[in-house]
């Protein structure tokens with residue numbers, strides 16, 4: 001690898017962002033633009049009995065009011081399939097405004113289009129809707145008795161039930177048992193950019209949608225099915241996306257509603273969700289409860305793990321975030337049982353939320369591990385080491401790479417873990433009780449199923465453009481791809497421009513499941529290296545080249561110059577060759593075929609999380625004083641941006657542990673705190689300094705560059721480390737997130 | 746580089762003339778230039794900047810005063826543009842992120858954000874930077890505790906906070922808080 005990879009290159013899009021020049025989806029200049037506003041159902045279950053739009057229609061500047069009576073039917077509602085699959089990826093198997101039924105609070109019931117945003121907003125308030133209300137289920141507690149075990153969850157990708165060995169027998173024989181139930185409040189992603197779609201029909205069968213999404217192609221394919229048009233008539237552009245965290249991973253209703261509204265009024269239409277609508281329009285982490293039973297020998301060796309999850313899903317889909325997957329392989333446990341239980345309620349289908357499943361599942365497991373360590377009387381870190389599994393406990397196959405024990409070791413050093421007095425309430429700093437806790441982090445390495453493509457074009461001045469359809473929502477992927485391309489071509493990063501964010505570009509999967517950078521990176525790597533090889537091939541075949549008749553395998557490229565490996569003074573630049581042969585540019589399409597789902601190895605990313613908290617002895621206020629996270633995500637393309645993402649993930653864990661909860665008002669069937677003032681996310685004052693380090697494990701199985709992803713692993717285990725630290729500080733176990741102060745009084 | 750210390754302008758004239766509710770002509774001074782537009786009095790400064798003047802560097806995160814993405818300066822003070830009516834800013838000096846750099850040369854705070862990787866998605870960033878520059882001028886960057894407190898009106902969901910603090914410290918330490926704002 002050349003110096004282009006690794007390192008700490010500043011974000012290539014950073015310059016535009018600090019100047020306020022990046023155009024997000026609601027900011028692309030469009031002439032003759034009209035503004036659309038969605039009106040949402042105020043009830044959670046029932047039927048619209050009357051809808052009076054006359055006053056809204058008469059209001060100044062209003063161009064149209066659309067309801068189920070005049071919107072028209074969508075062609076097909078595709079079934080829910082995670083966007084990693086590379087196909088249409090609706091967030092739920094339901095499209096609103098097709099009939100008079102209301103299935104959940106906040107369901108879209110009307111769209112108002114006007115010439116200004118203020119007028120559209122105002123007209124929305126003038127629509128009068130009458131409902132017939134039927135009883136709604138919006139909390140787990142209302143419907144436990146109706147729980148069922150689904151055959152498959154997660155868009156059909158995972159089984160609802162799995163087991164190995166005989167868990168009941170193993171638990172009965174266990175020398176030590178920990179049995180605990182953990183409850184999790186619903187969480188909302190709340191990216192600071194609300195989702196926005198700007199739809200422009202250039203003519204009757206050419207639609208461009210500027211959309212805030214993790215996958216422009218997923219939006220294109222979903223719109224094609226909903227609108228009943230071929231993909232060639234739809235272009236989706238996403239230049240810059242203001243955060244997502246899963247809220248923009250699937251395709252929700254607003255891009256299609258914007259397109260339908262634009263067609264109706266014959267003008268481009270911009271539809272921006274309000275902050276309140278962000279709580280009812282793009283899924284959430286569902287309310288859930290997890291029961292863990294750990295059986296172990298007296299020395300701490302785990303013999304059995306039973307892990308059940310109960311959660312609320314929508315009337316349309318069997319959705320549960322896959323909380324049981326990573327815990328099932330975290331430690332050696334010969335006997336295992338994992339079961340998802342679902343309850344149907346009046347909600348939008350829940351969706352991916354950063355570290356979807358692992359954030360909650362590993363919380364439960366890692367808190368139970370802390371209890372087990374205490375029960376047995378050994379250090380929590382030592383307990384993890386005793387149960388470290390060198391193979392995937394599920395398949396028995398070796399890990400493609402791990403690094404977990406190195407992560408523990410390095411994190412413990414950075415934190416000063418060895419000096420810890422294990423007794424709860426053993427440290428005090430004036431008013432504050434001080435405690436520290438730890439947890440393991442695991443996240444599966446997910447792979448796209450379809451080929452990933454990228455195009456590389458080298459110009460005869462030695463600069464290159466690299467293209468792929470991936471969007472940039474804060475992951476640093478444009479920066480990392482610039483580096484991968486520069487490395488593959490053997491030219492400096494300054495001579496590379498990466499272009500992404502459009503469905504017109506070579507197709508890559510939506511950047512989800514921490515797989516975005518590795519999927520597109522593999523394609524970019526192949527495109528760049530194949531382009532390099534093509535230039536070398538031409539040089540050695542050219543009579544006038546100093547490299548004539550050289551063995552291509554003996555040619556390497558530095559700074560745009562192809563030279564003999566053993567005689568670096570012999571060679572010529574790409575530019576020289578291309579000028580001499582009258583070639584303006586050379587272009588190559590790189591295609592990466594992901595490995596089969598069973599690669600013969602266990603594939604997971606590992607890490608270790610440590611946290612120190614201070615708890616006010618009288619008031620119960622918890623402050624996180626410091627966090628240390630060490631992860632082994634395979635190859636790190638850019639230390640700066642990768643560490644930023646890991647740090648952000650860890651602070652997400654802090655939010656999950658202490659702050660974040662969306663509260664349902666069961667009387668109304670609506671969220672009671674749908675705003676950034678009431679749904680608390682970490683602010684600067686909440687965020688301690690965070691130490692992040694990475695262990696670079698070599699992995700030849702996962703993809704050509706050996707990357708395992710950094711988008712979500714930072715979240716995993718962070719909340720458990722904090723909860724365990726709270727226990728260490730106070731002597732009080734925490735079984736419910738978030739840990740709000742009344743739980744410590 | 747532009748100064749946080751804007752030119753003192755005359756206070757708004759106390760006028761008894763009723764304007765609106767239809768569209769009225771509003772003149773704003775934004776980043777030193779006079780801009781005129783026809784808007785209803787209910788139009789916020791944020792929507793005026795973004796939708797009428799195409800100054801989309803100022804972001805809309807909540808439209809409720811809860812996230813700070815829309816932070817701009819009005820007469821040297823940081824304000825939330827989503828909670829400010831455009832018409833109330835007539836005869837005042839409005840400064841936005843687009844006016845901060847000096848041509849191609851970034852403001853030291855912009856450069857520090859870039860170098861410290863104090864951004865990920867970048868959507869909160871213009872607001873963070875407008876707050877951060879003001880913070881130094883206000884004298885609220887003495888130590889990290891102060892920075893944490895006085896930057897807490899700007900939510901960063903990517904949670905770049907430790908790096909945001911590092912960027913602010915760098916500008917503070919390079920310049921001394923007195924003239925860092927310039």
Ligand code: FES
Pocket residue numbers: 804805806807808809810811812813814815816825826827828
């Ligand atoms: S948009 Fe003004 S504070 Fe959020």
Ligand code: FES
Pocket residue numbers: 192242243474863864865866867868869870900901902903904905
């Ligand atoms: S950089 Fe994404 S919200 Fe701050």
